Amino acid sequence: MAKSVKLIFLGPPGAGKGTQASLLAELHKIPHISTGEILRAAIKNKTSLGVKAQGFVDRGELVPDNLILDLIRERLQQPDVSNGWILDGFPRNVAQAEFLEKLLSELDQDCDHALNLEVDDSVLIQRLLGRGRKDDNKSTITRRLDVYREQTAPVIEFYKQRELLVSVNGDQALDDVTSDLQSKISV
Ligand code: AMP
Numbered sequence: 001m002a003k004s005v006k007l008i009f010l011g012p013p014g015a016g017k018g019t020q021a022s023l024l025a026e027l028h029k030i031p032h033i034s035t036g037e038i039l040r041a042a043i044k045n046k047t048s049l050g051v052k053a054q055g056f057v058d059r060g061e062l063v064p065d066n067l068i069l070d071l072i073r074e075r076l077q078q079p080d081v082s083n084g085w086i087l088d089g090f091p092r093n094v095a096q097a098e099f100l101e102k103l104l105s106e107l108d109q110d111c112d113h114a115l116n117l118e119v120d121d122s123v124l125i126q127r128l129l130g131r132g133r134k135d136d137n138k139s140t141i142t143r144r145l146d147v148y149r150e151q152t153a154p155v156i157e158f159y160k161q162r163e164l165l166v167s168v169n170g171d172q173a174l175d176d177v178t179s180d181l182q183s184k185i186s187v
Pocket of ligand 1: 013035036037039056057058060061062063064065068088089090091092096144
Protein backbone atom coordinates (compact mmCIF):
# COMPACT_ATOMS: atom_id res chain seq x y z
CA MET A 1 0.00 0.00 0.00
CA ALA A 2 1.22 3.55 -0.75
CA LYS A 3 2.65 5.47 2.17
CA SER A 4 -0.03 7.62 3.77
CA VAL A 5 0.25 11.38 3.28
CA LYS A 6 -1.13 13.81 5.84
CA LEU A 7 -0.80 17.46 4.96
CA ILE A 8 -2.00 20.77 6.34
CA PHE A 9 -2.24 23.75 4.00
CA LEU A 10 -1.48 27.15 5.49
CA GLY A 11 -1.29 30.52 3.77
CA PRO A 12 -3.47 33.60 3.32
CA PRO A 13 -6.78 33.70 1.44
CA GLY A 14 -6.06 33.67 -2.28
CA ALA A 15 -2.68 31.93 -1.94
CA GLY A 16 -3.94 28.92 -3.91
CA LYS A 17 -4.48 26.49 -1.02
CA GLY A 18 -7.73 25.12 -2.42
CA THR A 19 -6.33 24.60 -5.93
CA GLN A 20 -3.10 22.97 -4.79
CA ALA A 21 -4.79 20.90 -2.08
CA SER A 22 -7.26 19.53 -4.59
CA LEU A 23 -4.49 18.66 -7.12
CA LEU A 24 -2.35 16.92 -4.50
CA ALA A 25 -5.38 15.07 -3.14
CA GLU A 26 -6.05 13.70 -6.60
CA LEU A 27 -2.41 12.74 -7.17
CA HIS A 28 -2.17 10.92 -3.83
CA LYS A 29 -5.75 9.60 -3.92
CA ILE A 30 -6.63 10.98 -0.52
CA PRO A 31 -9.51 13.21 0.62
CA HIS A 32 -9.24 16.99 0.39
CA ILE A 33 -10.91 18.37 3.49
CA SER A 34 -11.73 22.05 3.12
CA THR A 35 -13.53 23.64 6.06
CA GLY A 36 -14.47 26.59 3.82
CA GLU A 37 -16.11 24.19 1.32
CA ILE A 38 -17.92 22.34 4.12
CA LEU A 39 -19.22 25.65 5.47
CA ARG A 40 -20.29 26.92 2.01
CA ALA A 41 -22.20 23.69 1.39
CA ALA A 42 -23.85 23.94 4.83
CA ILE A 43 -24.85 27.56 4.12
CA LYS A 44 -26.25 26.64 0.70
CA ASN A 45 -28.28 23.78 2.19
CA LYS A 46 -29.37 25.92 5.17
CA THR A 47 -28.34 23.24 7.69
CA SER A 48 -28.15 24.28 11.34
CA LEU A 49 -24.35 24.64 10.96
CA GLY A 50 -24.91 26.77 7.85
CA VAL A 51 -27.40 29.06 9.54
CA LYS A 52 -25.02 29.63 12.47
CA ALA A 53 -21.97 30.12 10.24
CA GLN A 54 -23.38 32.38 7.55
CA GLY A 55 -22.93 35.80 9.19
CA PHE A 56 -19.30 35.06 10.09
CA VAL A 57 -18.41 33.82 6.60
CA ASP A 58 -20.15 36.77 4.93
CA ARG A 59 -18.22 39.24 7.11
CA GLY A 60 -14.87 37.49 6.59
CA GLU A 61 -14.64 36.54 10.28
CA LEU A 62 -13.67 33.12 11.56
CA VAL A 63 -16.59 30.92 12.49
CA PRO A 64 -16.45 30.15 16.26
CA ASP A 65 -14.21 27.17 17.06
CA ASN A 66 -17.06 25.18 18.63
CA LEU A 67 -18.76 24.95 15.22
CA ILE A 68 -15.63 23.58 13.55
CA LEU A 69 -13.89 21.30 16.02
CA ASP A 70 -16.49 18.50 16.23
CA LEU A 71 -16.78 18.57 12.49
CA ILE A 72 -13.02 17.93 12.11
CA ARG A 73 -13.07 15.26 14.80
CA GLU A 74 -15.80 13.37 12.91
CA ARG A 75 -14.23 13.90 9.50
CA LEU A 76 -10.86 12.48 10.55
CA GLN A 77 -12.55 9.29 11.69
CA GLN A 78 -14.27 8.48 8.40
CA PRO A 79 -13.03 5.32 6.64
CA ASP A 80 -11.68 7.24 3.62
CA VAL A 81 -8.88 8.87 5.63
CA SER A 82 -6.97 5.65 6.26
CA ASN A 83 -4.50 6.47 3.48
CA GLY A 84 -4.07 10.09 4.51
CA TRP A 85 -5.75 13.46 4.10
CA ILE A 86 -5.18 17.07 3.16
CA LEU A 87 -6.57 19.76 5.42
CA ASP A 88 -7.25 23.09 3.69
CA GLY A 89 -8.39 26.03 5.81
CA PHE A 90 -7.94 24.27 9.13
CA PRO A 91 -6.35 25.04 11.57
CA ARG A 92 -7.07 28.75 11.27
CA ASN A 93 -5.88 29.86 14.73
CA VAL A 94 -3.56 28.54 17.44
CA ALA A 95 -6.42 27.05 19.50
CA GLN A 96 -7.48 24.98 16.47
CA ALA A 97 -3.84 23.89 15.93
CA GLU A 98 -3.62 22.76 19.56
CA PHE A 99 -6.93 20.92 19.23
CA LEU A 100 -5.72 19.16 16.08
CA GLU A 101 -2.44 18.13 17.67
CA LYS A 102 -4.32 16.53 20.56
CA LEU A 103 -6.91 14.93 18.28
CA LEU A 104 -4.23 13.40 16.03
CA SER A 105 -2.42 11.92 18.98
CA GLU A 106 -5.74 10.45 20.25
CA LEU A 107 -6.36 8.96 16.80
CA ASP A 108 -2.77 7.75 16.57
CA GLN A 109 -2.15 9.85 13.46
CA ASP A 110 0.72 12.19 12.57
CA CYS A 111 0.77 15.18 10.29
CA ASP A 112 3.70 14.95 7.84
CA HIS A 113 4.01 18.60 6.82
CA ALA A 114 2.36 21.98 7.21
CA LEU A 115 2.67 23.59 3.79
CA ASN A 116 2.79 27.35 3.78
CA LEU A 117 2.06 29.08 0.47
CA GLU A 118 3.68 32.50 0.43
CA VAL A 119 2.14 35.25 -1.74
CA ASP A 120 2.35 39.07 -1.40
CA ASP A 121 -0.77 40.98 -0.36
CA SER A 122 -1.03 42.95 -3.61
CA VAL A 123 -1.17 39.69 -5.60
CA LEU A 124 -3.67 38.16 -3.15
CA ILE A 125 -6.07 41.09 -3.47
CA GLN A 126 -5.98 40.94 -7.28
CA ARG A 127 -6.58 37.19 -7.24
CA LEU A 128 -9.45 37.38 -4.75
CA LEU A 129 -11.15 40.23 -6.62
CA GLY A 130 -10.99 38.13 -9.79
CA ARG A 131 -12.45 35.01 -8.19
CA GLY A 132 -16.04 36.16 -7.73
CA ARG A 133 -17.04 34.17 -4.66
CA LYS A 134 -19.71 35.79 -2.48
CA ASP A 135 -17.14 36.63 0.22
CA ASP A 136 -14.70 38.02 -2.37
CA ASN A 137 -15.84 41.65 -2.26
CA LYS A 138 -13.43 44.46 -1.30
CA SER A 139 -14.49 44.94 2.32
CA THR A 140 -14.68 41.22 3.13
CA ILE A 141 -11.30 40.62 1.48
CA THR A 142 -9.69 43.32 3.63
CA ARG A 143 -11.25 41.79 6.74
CA ARG A 144 -10.12 38.27 5.79
CA LEU A 145 -6.55 39.45 5.27
CA ASP A 146 -6.60 41.20 8.69
CA VAL A 147 -8.07 38.10 10.34
CA TYR A 148 -5.37 36.03 8.64
CA ARG A 149 -2.58 38.26 9.96
CA GLU A 150 -4.01 38.42 13.49
CA GLN A 151 -5.22 34.86 14.02
CA THR A 152 -3.88 32.52 11.35
CA ALA A 153 -0.30 33.74 10.78
CA PRO A 154 0.71 32.64 14.34
CA VAL A 155 -0.13 29.06 13.29
CA ILE A 156 2.95 29.21 11.01
CA GLU A 157 5.16 29.65 14.07
CA PHE A 158 3.33 26.78 15.81
CA TYR A 159 4.35 24.34 13.06
CA LYS A 160 7.83 25.85 12.70
CA GLN A 161 8.47 25.01 16.34
CA ARG A 162 7.39 21.43 15.67
CA GLU A 163 9.70 21.28 12.61
CA LEU A 164 6.78 20.50 10.32
CA LEU A 165 6.73 23.76 8.37
CA VAL A 166 7.53 23.79 4.66
CA SER A 167 7.24 27.13 2.84
CA VAL A 168 6.74 27.39 -0.91
CA ASN A 169 6.54 30.44 -3.17
CA GLY A 170 2.87 30.57 -4.19
CA ASP A 171 3.43 33.37 -6.71
CA GLN A 172 4.49 31.12 -9.58
CA ALA A 173 2.71 29.29 -12.40
CA LEU A 174 0.24 26.78 -10.98
CA ASP A 175 2.24 23.73 -12.18
CA ASP A 176 5.47 25.08 -10.72
CA VAL A 177 3.83 25.50 -7.31
CA THR A 178 2.55 21.90 -7.52
CA SER A 179 5.97 20.52 -8.43
CA ASP A 180 7.68 22.54 -5.68
CA LEU A 181 5.16 21.14 -3.19
CA GLN A 182 5.60 17.60 -4.52
CA SER A 183 9.38 17.77 -4.27
CA LYS A 184 9.20 19.02 -0.69
CA ILE A 185 6.67 16.49 0.55
CA SER A 186 8.41 13.51 -1.00
CA VAL A 187 11.56 13.98 1.11
P1 AMP B 1 -11.86 29.47 2.97
O1 AMP B 1 -12.63 28.78 1.89
O2 AMP B 1 -10.85 28.56 3.64
O3 AMP B 1 -11.24 30.76 2.50
O4 AMP B 1 -12.91 29.85 4.12
C1 AMP B 1 -13.98 30.74 3.87
C2 AMP B 1 -14.55 31.23 5.19
O5 AMP B 1 -15.02 30.11 5.96
C3 AMP B 1 -13.55 31.94 6.10
O6 AMP B 1 -13.43 33.30 5.77
C4 AMP B 1 -14.21 31.71 7.47
O7 AMP B 1 -15.32 32.56 7.64
C5 AMP B 1 -14.75 30.31 7.35
N1 AMP B 1 -13.79 29.27 7.79
C6 AMP B 1 -13.18 28.33 7.01
N2 AMP B 1 -12.39 27.53 7.74
C7 AMP B 1 -12.50 27.96 9.03
C8 AMP B 1 -11.92 27.54 10.26
N3 AMP B 1 -11.03 26.53 10.31
N4 AMP B 1 -12.27 28.21 11.39
C9 AMP B 1 -13.14 29.23 11.34
N5 AMP B 1 -13.71 29.68 10.22
C10 AMP B 1 -13.40 29.06 9.06
